[in-house]
Every structure is written in C-alpha cells, then in structure tokens.
Amino acid sequence: MLFRSVSLTATADSGLTVSLASSTTSVCTVSGTTLTLVDEGTCTITASQAGSGDYLAADNVERSFTVSKASQTITFANPGSKALSLGSFTASSSADSGLTVSLASSTGSVCSVTGSTVSLLAAGTCTLTASQAGNSNYDAATNVERSFSVTASSGGGGGGGAPAPAPVAPAPTTTGTTTKIGRAQV
Secondary structure, eight states, X not given: OOOEEEEOOOOOTTOOOXXXXXXXXXXXXEETTEEEEOSSEEEEEEEEOOOOSSSOOOOOEEEEEEEOOBOOOEEEOOOOOEEGGGOEEEOOEEETTOXXXXXXXXXXXXXXXXXXXXXXXXXXXXXXXXXXXOOSSBOOOOXXXXXXXXXXXXXXXXXXXXXXXXXXXXXXXXXXXXXXXXXXOO
16 A cells, blocks of 8 residues: 655635545545545545635535556666675665565576575676565566676686696706816906
8 A cells, every 4th residue: 555645735715724535535535634645546636615604615626646656766786796715795786665675696507696695606607686576655676687707716726726836947956066267368
C-alpha cells in the first residue's frame, strides 16, 4: 500500500470552510485537509461548501489525478579488477528508494555472491547484476550489470605468478699464480 499523505488547500470566495471528500476511497482517502494515497489508480476529490444564512451553497468542484508507484534507481559502482588471492570482498550497491538491492553473479565459475559478499573462484571475468524488485510504493528498478577482471594470484607454485629468477653464474675462482702487468712506454 502507498500510504503517502499530503495536505490539501481549498477555499471559497465567501470565506466559508470548504469540505473535501474522496469518491475513490480504494485509491485515496481524505480526513479534514489531509489526503492519503492508498493504492494505484485514479483518485477523485470533491470540494463542497454548503453555504450559510448569507451565502448559497457553492457548486461542487471535482478534481481527479492518477496515483502511480514511484520509480527508483540503483547505484552500483564497478568494483574494478580483483586478484584471485583476495578471496572475497563486499560489493556496495544501493537504491534511491532506500529498499535493499539484491546482487547475483551470472558467471558462477568465476565468482559467486552471498548477500553483498562476492567470492572470487577463478581467474576470468566476473559479471554481477544488481536488482531491486520494488514494493507497493516503488516500481522495480532497472537492473545494473557490472563486469570486472579476476586476475590470477601472484606468488610461488606454478599458479601463473612471477617467472622464476634466472640462475646466477658462479663467481670466478683464482689459482695460486700471480701475473704482473707492466706498463708500456711510449
């Protein structure tokens, strides 16, 4: 249910109090000058003034308008490239409605999602989708998809890390003979 309230204003040129009533109470209700939106549809409000000893009753004035759910937008920044060795991280997403956003992975062999925790499973491209289905006040948001690289972990052991260092040549050794080098004269 919508249950959004707004204050209405209606006046008569006589200065007498105007009464407001809804003829579509399944969509909207009125109490005094407070309008409450109950559901989607067409809301019709009637303003009336019964008159007094000095004034005749005013003609009723009817106003109608459409009540619809509000739209919402998801904010979900791209997490950027991640190293497989990270293991997992928390992804941040939100909807301007304040409703909870759901995350899902469409690349289950590379990454998985539980709540807002993304687990990195293998090197490759991880694609996440943020969604919000809406409720009685908000329409569903447009899904937001983000893809990022999961890179192989660096480090030892044949897992695609840095190449092994080149072998070092042994230091030269000397023998027991000494050689004198003379200077040549010019």
